[in-house]
Amino acid sequence: MLTTLAIGNYRSMLDLTVSLEPLNVITGANGSGKSNLYRALRLLAATARGDVIAALANEGGLASTFWAGPETLTRSMRDGSAPVQGSPRRHAQRLRLGFSDEDYGYLIELGLPKPDVTTAFNLDPEIKREVIWAGPSYRPANALIDRNGPLVKIREGRRWRVISHHLNSFDSLFSQVADARVTPEILTLRERIRGWRFYDHFRTDNEAPARQVQLSTRTPVLHHDGHDLAAALETIREIGDAAALDNAIEDAFPGARLSITPSDDGRLRLTLHQHGLLRPLTAAELSDGTLRYLLLVAALLTPRPPSLMVLNEPENSLHPDLLPALARLIGQASRHGQVWVVSHASQLVAALNELPDCHGIELEKTLGETRIQDQEILDTPSWQWP
Incomplete structure (x- = not known):
């Protein structure tokens, strides 16, 4: 540290x-x-x-x-x-x-x-x-x-x-x-x-790497561009803290459920089942904020925590209602390695400052x-x- x-x-x-x-x-x-x-x-x-x-x-x-x-x-x-x-x-x-x-x-x-x-x-x-x-x-x-x-x-x-x-x-x-x-x-x-590890360039546009279906391989560390999102989330479920993953989804999207399913050609398909919808949404259909939150979940719940993780303006594209859940997720990650958050979102900063041992630098x-x-x-x- x-x-x-x-x-x-x-x-x-x-x-x-x-x-x-x-x-x-x-x-x-x-x-x-x-x-x-x-x-x-x-x-x-x-x-x-x-x-x-x-x-x-x-x-x-x-x-x-x-x-x-x-x-x-x-x-x-x-x-x-x-x-x-x-x-x-x-x-x-x-x-x-x-x-x-x-x-x-x-x-x-x-x-x-x-x-x-x-x-x-x-x-x-x-x-x-x-x-x-x-x-x-x-x-x-x-x-x-x-x-x-x-x-x-x-x-x-x-x-x-x-x-x-x-x-x-x-x-x-x-x-x-x-x-x-x-x-x-x-x-x-x-x-x-x-x-x-530095995370500051997560794309969420229609051509974002995280929206594309990728070949599956065990991924304990999410890539900085998020192209291996589905594999990183499945790796958390198999060798990491699966309960924390489910809790992070429930905390942000009550009643939602994340599914990662393999295909015959060795690719992983990410879908999010949300309360009230008749079918799950694929990664290509998710809103920018939902996709970014899933990327942050994959980064913060890594089964291989780094000595230092830096998140630069993680609040981009996130709805304000997601910021308290993100703050709790960041607090959980800081118990396993040092975390820096660079932010100008007052709601996220306030939620983080309520966590024990949070060091605010203004x-x-x-x-x-x-x-x-x-x-x-x-x-x-x-x-x-x-």
Whole structure:
């Protein structure tokens, strides 16, 4: 479980440190930075897959992701006694992302390269620094692995040993020096991060993958596009919590019953029997909201819970009457793994905040900077960048 997330110089986040719990609900007004927080976490996940550079390119390039305000927002700027204005930059621009969990912490710093006439990739960001440490926050004394430019060193007792002098600027530790014998911490963190799940692109239009009949294969983890919905629901029924599945359907649609039937050609057919109808409805006939709710059920009741699941605006297309049932389903999932919900639906947020151990994080924007509303200095988790 992540305990702290830190973001520096990324879009509207000049310097943000967030404390985390098993169930976290991120909310705030439009434009407050909810999407930026979500995208920062996705960039962290991309480092473990080895494609953080490509992920930044998809965002328009590193330069476009940098904080657009002054390098430092002074106290006088914040209280309005001085105008917001820039000054000569004292430090090189770096995009900084980091987190700590119950065992380890990790951070990455990315910057722009020096102009080089020998390459056509002068806009590709470079990985300037990566550090893995033991404990809740970075300190030089608890660092285990330190990558500075092309140089990678690991701690052996009280000494450091260099294990690489020539790591490419576009390659992360996770893709190049993960070794079970030499650097088990890298391998452990890489697999943890690769296990994070993000659900934010469930389509419900007429051509949505979830509406199509698919070949059946056991599916303990729903795909991010939901094309294997019928197989995922049947897998829950066979090897997961079938009672929870039936309860989730009954909670949202009283008197309804879900059926998954195999055909002779190895395909699964999803139908929903609803009270008052003379025949069941197929996936192609379901309303957008009903289909999205079934997709969320399949994701949240997975027989293989991840260490972290992130739902971005799950309320889209859902009727308000379904939101309390969704909140109860999310609360149930948070007992098996950490869950983040990014939402602007006040009814869903209110229902989630009524759950025990729910950690509400309300964002606000001041002078273009995303901050946590009412967060005092004493409430800010301990965090230090190298």
